[in-house]
Amino acid sequence: MSTEERLERAMRLCTGRGARLTPQRARVLRILIEAERPLGAYEILAEMAGGQRALAPPTVYRALEFLLAQGLVHRLETLNAFIDCRHPERPHPAQFLICSACGRVVEIDDEAIAARLLDAASQSGFAPSRKVVEVIGVCEGCR
Amino acid sequence: MSTEERLERAMRLCTGRGARLTPQRARVLRILIEAERPLGAYEILAEMAGGQRALAPPTVYRALEFLLAQGLVHRLETLNAFIDCRHPERPHPAQFLICSACGRVVEIDDEAIAARLLDAASQSGFAPSRKVVEVIGVCEGCR
């Protein structure tokens, strides 16, 4: 699926929800899609600055906040970075494999893990709202 | 298990490994144990400053680095905070339930989750080194 197709899908999703994927927000999403790796907020900022007047951090953080809320991107807690979601149509357990050698990230959405986690939380009387699962390791290509 | 007992256990573990739990490091560990909640590095720093000359951030970060390496504390990625481990005798899957209302954190060590996660990683050709599992939600008492 091409960058353009993904952007169009994102636009459809947003309009369908009454949310506005403004040019600014779409630009941040495009940068993340084209990067094909997680980017820090300030990396995105640097990308956006290229070619026009410099923008300030809140611009990027606000766009990211929107994109996160729409499920179009995920935040990687262990990297303080952001990555676009490959299937943002519906909410899903967001679980990540992060290669510490090449930096590449794979999103897996294993329902069994999510279910087991929910189960464990319930046993402790816990009502989960967000599940962070990030596995740091070395990918196949890097071994 | 009392604070003193935990500190003694930590000391035993370290000496048994040829690692040095210096007064400085023990102090950081004590602060974390007595807090009974996760603390940020700068919160620890503030605690340590009480009563004597101010210390600098690297002091705390270095102590934390040591304590993390010894498995005496864990880092909570979603909070940028640290918490002492209740059973540091051996390595274990560190999974956390974090209450967004009261801030309390429960460490669960569910081998099934860890195994399922390892399985999923293997299927993607991934050799995991560290697994971060943090569930944000609302605890029983806060509902």
Add this chain to the structure above:
DNA sequence: TACAAAACGTTATATTGTATCTTTTCGTCA
């Protein structure tokens, strides 16, 4: 066209984490 809400711009600042170099402490062994 007026209006209110949402989005955006701008400045300043808060929070978290490191790099680097110096000084001190500690264990080891001549």
Add this chain to the structure above:
DNA sequence: TGACGAAAAGATACAATATAACGTTTTGTA
């Protein structure tokens, strides 16, 4: 015991990440 090298701690400066606060522009709508 005293010299020595390694580990730890002190100190300064700074980098990286994130948000507060407030004013301006844009946008959809009545």
